Amino acid sequence: MDTILEIEALKKYYGKSKNQTKALDGISFRVMKGEFLGIMGSSGSGKSTLLNCIATVTRPDGGEILLRNRQVQELKGRELAQYRGKKIGYLFQNFELLDHMTGRENILIPLSLHNVDETESRSRLKQLAGYLEITDVLDKFPSQMSGGQKQRVAAARALILNPEMILADEPTGALDSKNARTLMEKMEGLNQDAGATILMVTHDTNAASYCRRILFIQDGLIFHELRRDIPRETRQEFYQRILKVMAQLGGGSEHVL
């Protein structure tokens, strides 16, 4: 399997000496092409810091982030813009849609920022909208959409340029359980049928049970790893194993949906 992303001994420390917080303390792992990898851990374990480092929002204090063997920290100018806008697609907890733009315009924003073939992207939009069941909200504004529709529009925006990897930060955090389930089924389909590579940070055990592999982090390091035994293990069985690890970490007690 191809490695898409390699995290090697990544460190991020906040503060100095006695008051220092080791948000990331030399964490290492790989994301392979076509993986659906979850990152879980209790509050303050370093999940957001990790995602922010990968997104180049936060500068690490040590270690390496390599996207297809390229040092992400060394990217500058056009290459950095390409990495942020084209190589990685982001899905945020609060959707981050522009209120004055329709669903279609929101999804097509990345096109105007990068020099891409418009005909191809428009046909991709049609395909994504159909799959994500948002065709009938493409001409609506975010204020006229449900939370679930907003997040699926955001997912289409993240996918429109066919990125190497999707970074999802608590994507079900603002959704009710039904919409969360729909979103996760769509993400699972994008992973299994379209080969999308997804790295998702979540607190939500149900959402995590759609992943193929989960890394549990504690104090900025990997504490445990679970792999779903497909096809022998059902999602419900995987969910139960995730709950057990979360109980050791001191969190997670929802009911499987």
Ligand SMILES: Nc1ncnc2c1ncn2[C@@H]1O[C@H](COP(=O)(O)OP(=O)(O)OP(=O)(O)O)[C@@H](O)[C@H]1O
């Ligand atoms: N800008 C900052 N300045 C100082 N400390 C920080 C900063 N950002 C994060 N931290 C600390 O680093 C540690 C890891 O934080 P991080 O936000 O990565 O955790 P998290 O796992 O995402 O938590 P949550 O699940 O609550 O979002 C925490 O102890 C946090 O207080």
